[in-house]
Amino acid sequence: MSIAHAWNDSRDAVTVEVFARADVRDSRRTRGDVREAYFSHYADGHELHVGIRRIFWGEVESKHLVDVINQVDLVESIDEESRLGQPMVHWVWPRTHGTLELFWLPVARERTFPSADGRMLGSVRVDGKGDLRADASAQARSFAVRWSGYIGGLEYGLAHFSGPARDPVFEITGAPVPGMPVEIRPVYETL
Secondary structure, eight states: OEEEEEETTTTEEEEEEEEEEOOSSOGGGSEEEEEEEEEEEEETTEEEEEEEEOOOOOTTOSSOTTOOSSOBBTTTOTTSOOBOOEEEEEEEEEETTEEEEEEEEOSOOOOBOOOTTSTTOTTEEEOSSOEEOSOHHHHTTEEEEEEEEEETTEEEEEEEEESBOSSOEEEEOSOOOTTSOEEEEEEEOBO
């Protein structure tokens, strides 16, 4: 469900999108989430967005290698197309030859994984709680910057991200036992 409201000649707006699901087999799929809930201000020459948003970079890529702002929601979609909302302050400065975007991301969201009763896990069990390999002050200093635009029919984008990685690496959490599922834990390195 989503709602939006604008005022001040559409220079100010609030957007909210919530998501909820109930699943009798997988407890991790029974949940609610705020995908977007943000305030926008459009001024002469720039935009400011504050709240929870979803940002998509590299829309034509099959793997979304540069789509680093929002965390993947694997409970909803194993093809990594579903994304969680990300708390942020997002400033946009459109220019004739491109657009500069600055992001401050105050917290890092962990990737969601199906439970042991979930879909398509096979002989792997993912620990629901990951390990952020960054102290609390490093998490609060997550930033991203992007310059993007067009040259003729070619779209370009240059970006830098600093903070906890969105793609985890995995550690085996115990000695593998023959015939039992392998248990792994996601680990998020600091970039």
